[in-house]
Amino acid sequence: MSRNRRLKLQVFRVVVFLVFGAFFLVPIGAMFEFSTRGNGDAPRTLVAWQTIFQTPDLVAAILASLVLAVITSVAMLLLLVPTMIWVRLRLPRLNRVVEFLCLLPLTIPAIVLVAGLAPEYRWLSINISESIFTLAFVYLVLVLPYTYRTLHTGLAAIDVKTLSEAARSLGAGWPTVMGRIIVPNMWSALLNACLLSVAVVLGEFTIANLLNYENLQVAIFLVGKANAGVSIAVAVASLTFAFFLLVILSFFGRSRARVARLEDVAQGLVVGQRA
Amino acid sequence: MTTAVAAAGVGTATRAGVEVRLENLQRRYAGVTALDGLSLTMAPGELVALLGPSGCGKTTALRLVAGLEQADSGRIVVAGEDVTGQPTSKRDVGMVFQAYSLFPHMTAWQNVAFGLQMRKVSPDQRRKRAGEMLELVGLSGFADRFAHQLSGGQQQRVALARALAIRPKVLLLDEPLSALDAKVRARLRDEIRRVQLEVGITTLFVTHDQEEALAIADRVGVMRAGRLEQLGPPTTIYSRPATPFVAEFVGLTNRLPGVVRGGEVEVRGTRLPLVQPDAADGPAVALVRPEAVTFASDGETAAGPLVGTVIATAFLGATSRVTVDLGDITILAQLPTSEASAHPAGTRVRLALRPDAVLIARDEAAPDRA
Numbered sequence: 001m002s003r004n005r006r007l008k009l010q011v012f013r014v015v016v017f018l019v020f021g022a023f024f025l026v027p028i029g030a031m032f033e034f035s036t037r038g039n040g041d042a043p044r045t046l047v048a049w050q051t052i053f054q055t056p057d058l059v060a061a062i063l064a065s066l067v068l069a070v071i072t073s074v075a076m077l078l079l080l081v082p083t084m085i086w087v088r089l090r091l092p093r094l095n096r097v098v099e100f101l102c103l104l105p106l107t108i109p110a111i112v113l114v115a116g117l118a119p120e121y122r123w124l125s126i127n128i129s130e131s132i133f134t135l136a137f138v139y140l141v142l143v144l145p146y147t148y149r150t151l152h153t154g155l156a157a158i159d160v161k162t163l164s165e166a167a168r169s170l171g172a173g174w175p176t177v178m179g180r181i182i183v184p185n186m187w188s189a190l191l192n193a194c195l196l197s198v199a200v201v202l203g204e205f206t207i208a209n210l211l212n213y214e215n216l217q218v219a220i221f222l223v224g225k226a227n228a229g230v231s232i233a234v235a236v237a238s239l240t241f242a243f244f245l246l247v248i249l250s251f252f253g254r255s256r257a258r259v260a261r262l263e264d265v266a267q268g269l270v271v272g273q274r275a
Numbered sequence: 276m277t278t279a280v281a282a283a284g285v286g287t288a289t290r291a292g293v294e295v296r297l298e299n300l301q302r303r304y305a306g307v308t309a310l311d312g313l314s315l316t317m318a319p320g321e322l323v324a325l326l327g328p329s330g331c332g333k334t335t336a337l338r339l340v341a342g343l344e345q346a347d348s349g350r351i352v353v354a355g356e357d358v359t360g361q362p363t364s365k366r367d368v369g370m371v372f373q374a375y376s377l378f379p380h381m382t383a384w385q386n387v388a389f390g391l392q393m394r395k396v397s398p399d400q401r402r403k404r405a406g407e408m409l410e411l412v413g414l415s416g417f418a419d420r421f422a423h424q425l426s427g428g429q430q431q432r433v434a435l436a437r438a439l440a441i442r443p444k445v446l447l448l449d450e451p452l453s454a455l456d457a458k459v460r461a462r463l464r465d466e467i468r469r470v471q472l473e474v475g476i477t478t479l480f481v482t483h484d485q486e487e488a489l490a491i492a493d494r495v496g497v498m499r500a501g502r503l504e505q506l507g508p509p510t511t512i513y514s515r516p517a518t519p520f521v522a523e524f525v526g527l528t529n530r531l532p533g534v535v536r537g538g539e540v541e542v543r544g545t546r547l548p549l550v551q552p553d554a555a556d557g558p559a560v561a562l563v564r565p566e567a568v569t570f571a572s573d574g575e576t577a578a579g580p581l582v583g584t585v586i587a588t589a590f591l592g593a594t595s596r597v598t599v600d601l602g603d604i605t606i607l608a609q610l611p612t613s614e615a616s617a618h619p620a621g622t623r624v625r626l627a628l629r630p631d632a633v634l635i636a637r638d639e640a641a642p643d644r645a
Contacts, residue, residue, distance in 0.1 A: 158379070159374055159375075159376070162372050162374045162375075162376045163376060163378060165341075165343055165363070165370070165372070165376075166370065166372060166376040166378070166434075166437075167378070167389070168343070168362075168363040168364050169341055169343075169363055169364075169366075169368055169369065169370040169438070169447075170364075170369075170389055170390030170393055170437065170438075170441060171364045171365075171390055171393035171394055171441065172364060172389075172393050173364055176393070181378055184380045185378070185379055185380055
């Protein structure tokens with residue numbers, strides 16, 4: 001590639017980065033600006049942000065949503081990863097069926113989902129628990145389409161059949177095959193799936209609201225009625241949280257790739273004859 | 276690379292080879308018979324190569340021995356123990372796969388030590404044993420490399436070390452060389468044989484490459500449609516094929532129409548002895564190896580049943596394969612390159628058939644092309 005062309009490409013990259021950065025950051029910046037506005041001509045203040053911690057319902061909703069995100073992510077991994085590996089290895093003809101089932105929630109509007117689930121949740125609240133954490137069941141269904149695709153891509157990137165057969169021939173049982181051979185080779189896909197789960201759960205409003213649970217988004221909505229500054233502050237905080245998760249994930253993936261590349265370069269310098 | 280074996284302490288790694296018996300194995304997939312009563316006994320320390328075209332059942336046989344699939348019927352006996360129903364993880368087999376199968380997130384050393392860890396071998400012993408095995412395959416200096424930092428040949432050597440590290444009773448090699456380029460393949464083939472002999476392990480080697488099978492195996496089993504067509508030493512398989520299929524699958528063969536008469540077959544005026552002494556008289560197709568076709572020394576090229584024109588020459592190194600058009604058929608002759616190059620395309624030549632015993636295919640109509 002010529003130097004001129006490389007320079008143009010670099011400029012293009014920077015421009016794209018700046019445009020998209022502005023696209024994401026300007027609204028967040030505006031929200032932050034709004035959340036720190038004082039009344040009338042009063043100077044800037046962090047009262048709205050401080051109020052978050054002085055509103056017990058809001059703190060409880062934030063914590064509940066975070067716990068729900070963790071429960072949903074763990075349940076999703078426990079359900080999907082072994083199922084997808086097993087289907088890939090033993091029941092490949094069911095691949096289409098599993099894919100269809102996992103993508104189905106994408107086509108069902110939340111309101112329809114709630115209409116179907118309302119009787120179930122009534123029964124749940126009477127017979128088992130009316131805790132907000134029971135929302136994890138429906139959230140698990142909601143995250144399936146996004147996480148299935150991510151995990152599917154991760155699995156497709158490795159030769160699951162050969163690796164598992166090699167491990168089994170060396171004496172490994174199925175739990176070892178999954179835990180020590182397959183999962184470590186799809187870390188990136190697992191992290192991506194978890195991030196998507198967290199993002200879906202933290203952003204979910206309709207179902208929680210219709211089922212009368214107060215999660216983060218419902219709490220923001222309710223607080224917003226009384227104090228717009230606080231609701232915007234919480235929204236900025238949750239967006240920042242998701243943004244940091246994404247950065248951490250991206251950094252993790254990149255650092256693994258960089259380590260591998262550096263090892264390649266270092267080894268390349270001392271490579272002897274190859275077979 | 277090959278000199279480190281003695282120093283590697285292979286003796287401590289050696290486990291006397293065991294007898295392996297496959298008894299009347301049957302396996303069907305959705306109405307298709309993959310194995311149709313396969314029986315095979317492997318002597319302790321023997322390397323048997325299963326050779327055959329795609330879909331002949333050779334890989335299925337190997338996977339049944341590994342326990343990666345279960346037979347519909349029949350038995351697999353290893354060292355006197357019936358292992359037919361045992362899961363793979365309990366079978367005590369080492370396996371090298373066609374696809375690169377090193378665990379990508381582990382170093383070469385960790386890969387080799389994995390099976391030992393599964394067997395709860397102490398860390399000290401694991402380290403020692405994995406080091407020995409890597410030395411055995413000439414990769415001591417590559418212990419800390421990941422799979423993506425190794426070439427294909429190196430990966431397969433690590434896979435071999437990994438398979439042998441657990442001291443398996445049987446070594447199973449599922450076309451381990453097919454993903455490699457020709458030069459690496461030949462070197463690694465010799466390497467595998469050397470290691471197998473050093474360790475003395477009973478080995479089943481599956482391949483569709485006849486040259487590979489003939490070069491590496493103590494005995495070669497040629498398979499067709501789930502059955503063993505012939506089992507024997509490489510020289511027997513090549514020079515005394517039991518069936519036309521074996522003759523044609525193992526090496527090139529000319530199909531020449533002839534007539535069987537009195538225990539011999541007459542092919543274009545030349546009488547050749549028969550592999551099948553009890554063949555009935557009548558028309559037949561004689562299967563003649565290109566090596567048995569030579570240029571006649573008298574130089575008479577005016578006319579005759581074996582007089583023709585050279586139409587192509589394929590250079591193979593020390594030998595060349597010459598295609599000669601005899602008018603009604605073409606015939607292949609494999610000759611020293613010096614002799615072949617003296618007869619370029621267009622040259623009239625007279626051929627002679629060496630009186631090696633040939634096989635006849637009685638059940639087929641005589642074709643008109645070689």
